[in-house]
Amino acid sequence: MARKSCRAPAATEHTLTCLQTHCGSCGRPMAVADRTQRTITTLQGNCRLILRVRRCRNPACAWYHRAFRPEEEGKWALPHGEFGLDVIALVGMLRYTSHRSIPEIHQALRDRGVQIVERTVTHLLQRYEELVTVHLTDQRRLRNQFKVTTSYWPGLFHCYDQADLPRTNNDQEQYFGSARYLERRTTGCKQASPGMVIRGAVRVVASVASRLHPFSGPELCPTDVTCWRTLRSELNHHHEARRMQYRFRKSPEHYLAALEEKLSKESLPP
Numbered sequence: 001m002a003r004k005s006c007r008a009p010a011a012t013e014h015t016l017t018c019l020q021t022h023c024g025s026c027g028r029p030m031a032v033a034d035r036t037q038r039t040i041t042t043l044q045g046n047c048r049l050i051l052r053v054r055r056c057r058n059p060a061c062a063w064y065h066r067a068f069r070p071e072e073e074g075k076w077a078l079p080h081g082e083f084g085l086d087v088i089a090l091v092g093m094l095r096y097t098s099h100r101s102i103p104e105i106h107q108a109l110r111d112r113g114v115q116i117v118e119r120t121v122t123h124l125l126q127r128y129e130e131l132v133t134v135h136l137t138d139q140r141r142l143r144n145q146f147k148v149t150t151s152y153w154p155g156l157f158h159c160y161d162q163a164d165l166p167r168t169n170n171d172q173e174q175y176f177g178s179a180r181y182l183e184r185r186t187t188g189c190k191q192a193s194p195g196m197v198i199r200g201a202v203r204v205v206a207s208v209a210s211r212l213h214p215f216s217g218p219e220l221c222p223t224d225v226t227c228w229r230t231l232r233s234e235l236n237h238h239h240e241a242r243r244m245q246y247r248f249r250k251s252p253e254h255y256l257a258a259l260e261e262k263l264s265k266e267s268l269p270p
Helices: 071-075 085-096 102-111 116-138 137-151 171-187 194-198 198-213 227-250 252-267
Strands: 012-017 031-042 043-057
Touching: 031 085, 043 116, 085 102, 085 116, 085 198, 085 227, 085 252, 102 116, 116 198, 116 227, 194 198, 194 227, 198 227
Parallel strands: 012 043
Antiparallel strands: 031 043
């Protein structure tokens, strides 16, 4: 959605410098090559970040001219993001802890002085769900948890030793049931929403985890940006599949004609 008014000027300014001073490939010192800036919106107002980017100046290096941005930048906002992680964390908490709807979250942010449109609130909620899922599925945390669980392995599952001890419980059913209940309460829809079907892999995790632990902005900082981008790409693929289904139901003739034209172009020789 196009912006209809200019952003408010930045109230604060922070200068961030890349802490890595030597190239990881050739080992030579890296000087500050570029100075760029970006403005992000936080709960305290707009903030301008002055970024000092380092580059390797060795032409023989495999990382020649590769940009090394400040490491602290990821604690402020996502790549190419306009809003800070503290705003994303607040949106998630209002949704999954206070059970607010999208219009209510939008109004709460406006009351705090955050200039945002309602559609962007939906996008920030999606980013929150993805970041919580990435945080909980971090391989380093899972390996540590597996190591601790392994130490309790002897006698951990008594249900396989005692014949009269039931091997099932209702925890998993309550896990998904609580997410469905929250979805109905916040949206007012009795049936499962399309968003739950498309984004259930991250929405259910974020719904349950947010009630057990309130996530802050620094906790949402992804340790592996590639993992977050991969997860987001998979979810976007699900969204595109649902959009194609909607287009087919809306106009089957137009959809099939466009598909036939695309296939005919791909089959023609160059």
